[in-house]
Amino acid sequence: MPRVLLKVHHPSLSPVGVDEVVANNVIGNNVGNFAFSYAAERALSAPENEVTAVATGSLFATPEVVNREYDHVVMPLANHFRASNIKALERQAKAMEQFTIPVTVLGVGGQASLDGEVPADEREAVEQATRRFVRAVLERGPSIGVRGEFTKSYLVDLGFDADRVDVIGCPSLYLHGGTVPLHLPDAIDPQGPLAINVSPYVTAMGPILVENLRRYPGMTYFGQDIRTLKLLVEGKALPGDDPQLPLRPDHPAFAAGRTVFPLSMPVWMSELGRRQLSLGTRIHGNIVSLLAGTPAIVLAHDSRTLELARYHQIPHRQISELAPADLAVRDLV
Structure with missing residues (x-):
């Protein structure tokens, strides 16, 4: 063996x-x-x-x-x-x-x-x-x-x-072999559950996050990095002073019921499986969404996210090419 x-x-x-x-x-x-x-x-x-x-x-x-x-x-x-x-x-x-x-x-x-x-x-x-x-x-x-x-x-x-x-x-x-169990909704319900993920050092994600939290009451922020977890558990702010990025406990992303931080793949997939769509800069956050059957859009901000999105043919936009009008889910899909 x-x-x-x-x-x-x-x-x-x-x-x-x-x-x-x-x-x-x-x-x-x-x-x-x-x-x-x-x-x-x-x-x-x-x-x-x-x-x-x-x-x-x-x-x-x-x-x-x-x-x-x-x-x-x-x-x-x-x-x-x-x-x-x-x-x-x-x-x-x-x-x-x-x-x-x-x-x-x-x-x-x-x-x-x-x-x-x-x-x-x-x-x-x-x-x-x-x-x-x-x-x-x-x-x-x-x-x-x-x-x-x-x-x-x-x-x-x-x-x-x-x-x-x-x-x-x-x-x-x-994980599922050569396919993903994708379920495409007929349309995005603006009142329904949505997911967004953010690399909290990518400045361009600030206005995208704030606009989508404002526009979609069912939008949930999925945290991934250790500093965000410490913010949630201990109230420690992340480095930086951009008010649009989720760096401090008073950011709207951390309002009651608006943040999920998964600590296992089954929980992560289960939570994302309940959403209509996931978007953001986190390549694995969006990959897990696809594995859960939920469509995803990668907002590529560097070579590592872009090459994976291209190879696996994951829907994506280069964040540097987004216009100010392209901030909300309805503008990106």
């Missing part, structure tokens, strides 16, 4: 309470991480496999233990190739260089602006860490699975063979 070590922030099939999330950040800053780890864990959990789904930091510090106790390492990832993640890339590459077992990476991506630009002062360090990480993966497997054409082009430009870089999208969208 193959012994598979699956890298996750928290075993997605195990319940987790809000106190533990706040104390230990087991969502890895964003509950969107649960989407692809949940799908990967379910896909691998066949009777013939012995799957250990854990946070791998301590195990990767002892590669000899990994070599002895497992037969394969699987790493479902997201926007891994970025400046804020260089230490993790280096740490994981160092561990993999000592592995004697196969490694499979699923859905890894780069991070850049919508125009594909990375800040000049970050580019060299990110490229160096990315080369080391990808080289270690390809020395232990036939290919690496990336989330879109942007990331594939990035790795090819770094010198890797195009035939060993497979565009596979995000593992989360294979």
Whole structure:
């Protein structure tokens, strides 16, 4: 029986309470991480496999233990190739260089602006860490699975063979196999339930959020990041002073009954399954909506969201191209 070590922030099939999330950040800053780890864990959990789904930091510090106790390492990832993640890339590459077992990476991506630009002062360090990480993966497997054409082009430009870089999208969208159970409403009821998700650092989402909360009484804000959860639990404001973004407890998004923060995939899917439509900048928030059967519109604000929306043919608009009149649901659908 193959012994598979699956890298996750928290075993997605195990319940987790809000106190533990706040104390230990087991969502890895964003509950969107649960989407692809949940799908990967379910896909691998066949009777013939012995799957250990854990946070791998301590195990990767002892590669000899990994070599002895497992037969394969699987790493479902997201926007891994970025400046804020260089230490993790280096740490994981160092561990993999000592592995004697196969490694499979699923859905890894780069991070850049919508125009594909990375800040000049970050580019060299990110490229160096990315080369080391990808080289270690390809020395232990036939290919690496990336989330879109942007990331594939990035790795090819770094010198890797195009035939060993497979565009596979995000593992989360294979939860139901090759399809999603989509139910299209005949029309959007302005009084009915709707969902919006926001990256609270994307300034352009401020007026979109405020306008849709004002216009649609059934609009619910779905929070995803650890700072928003701490705001809900402890009342701690997020960094920034934009009054239109959900940064403070007195924002209209946090009015009674208007915010949901899911801590498991079944709850997340159940809540979004009750909505007519989901929209916003959070790629996994909208993917989970599709998995729940609810249509979604991605408001792409960077390369990572845009390449996934394009690859999986998810309805999307580039947020930089939206006109002031295109703020409400009825203008976007």
